[in-house]
Amino acid sequence: MAVVAIAGGLGAPGATTVAMALLMTWPLPEGHRVVLAEADPDGGAILPGALQGTLGNTHGLRHLAVAGRQGQLGEAFWRQLVDVTDAGSRDRLVLPGLYDPAHASAMEPVWKPLAGLFSGIEEHGHDVLVDLGRRGAVGSSAVLAQRADAVVVVARNTLRGLQSADLRLKALREVLGGAGEVGVLLVDEGPYSKDEVRKRLEVPVTAVLPWRPKDAKVLSDGAEPPRRFESGELMRAARSAAVRVQELVAIRRSRLAPPPPGPVAAGGVNGAR
Template sequence: MAVVALAGGLGAPGVTTTAMALLLTWPLEAGHKIVLAECDPDGGAILPGALQGTMANSHGLRNLALAGRQGQLGEAFWRQLVDVTDAGSRDRLVLPGLYDPAHASSLGPVWEQLANLFTGIEQYQHDVIVDLGRRGAVGPSSVLAQRADVVLMVTRNSLRGLQSAQVRLAALRDQLGGAAQIGLVLVEGGPFGRDEIQRTLQAEVVAVLPWQPEQAAVLSDGAEQPRRFEQGELMRAARTSTTRLRQMIATRRSRLGQPAAGGREASGAR
């Protein structure tokens, strides 16, 4: 089981779109589930985007603030998850993010509790993808990146995107100190190739996602799926990246030793 955190740089490099693609393509064995936790302190995009506002603001990260102060986050967390499967199987779930960035100030104690929960959630056969947006990998929510198995920097392969990624990668390396593996997800939109970027930024390119606006709009805005969406180039690239991500996680855990599953914040899981 795994915790994968995604972060971005300047502009809109596609962090949430990438996170949604991973959520929908992550391989699941029988009885396993995956959760996408939208933990961007600047506010969430999934409720008004991929979910088309169908849940209003009744579910999500903001509702965990009070539960966290009362020591009940472990139970409240599961009630905030939204099933994104057509069949209602509840094996691919989303914790919607904040609908108002002003609410981030109330989440100070919650980030650490969420990090503890995610660390122990594997005993319930869950994987977690954490969407940290542009700012979430620094500041109070950075504990989510520090506890992850892999942190992915999502960037466009343009000069502007890569300059931003270079600065943020340096800050991540200082902050994480080897606690998590760091990789890159490139969203095509510039002239620079995979090998050149790996040499320059000294980070592995885990995935290259094609520039496919029609397919990306399904994940970012809940647009109608084009024909053969799941077999399209974007979803194929995301599906391929999950294989490499799982290899990176296995390598890290083999090197460090498998963390003990558990933690009181995970209580109440179902």
């Protein structure tokens, strides 16, 4: 169980699309749930995009700003979640982002308690994916990245995409101060290989997602799924990306775990006089 932050960058590399793909493919043991929180201070895309405006502005982060001021963040959080499963099983849920970026200032005091809430709900068998948006790791919402078990930066392997990811990673390193596991999720639009990207960005490439505009539009814009969408290359890659991201979290957890007890020295517990 984990909190995973997903960072975008200049030029909309596909952070929200990747976050939605991970949400839909995240491995869920019996009784577990996964929540995607669209915490982009520049405004969210899920309400008008994947959810096709069907909910208006009735749900989302904006409502948490009000609840946060009234000290009711915990209760309000659950009410703002939208089920995105076809079967209505409520095990894949979205907290839609701000519909108006002007509301970001109202969120300033809320990011920190929200980050605490995300880390706390894993006890209830929940994983949380946090879409940090384009600049979410700087300023007051940086706490979301700091409290995450792993941060993945979504980057396209074009010259422009790598330049943007490089800046984003530098900002993240400053915010994380060496703590936290960082990886790159590559959207394979451009010419650079996984190895070239790793060398250029000095960060491991956690997974590669293929360039599939029609499939991506299902996730980013709520488009009608093309035939064999679920078994298509994008969702297949997302499935293995989700497993790789979980491995990144496991690495982090094992680093933080206390070292196993060493052999009992002579004169220790049993030999105590």
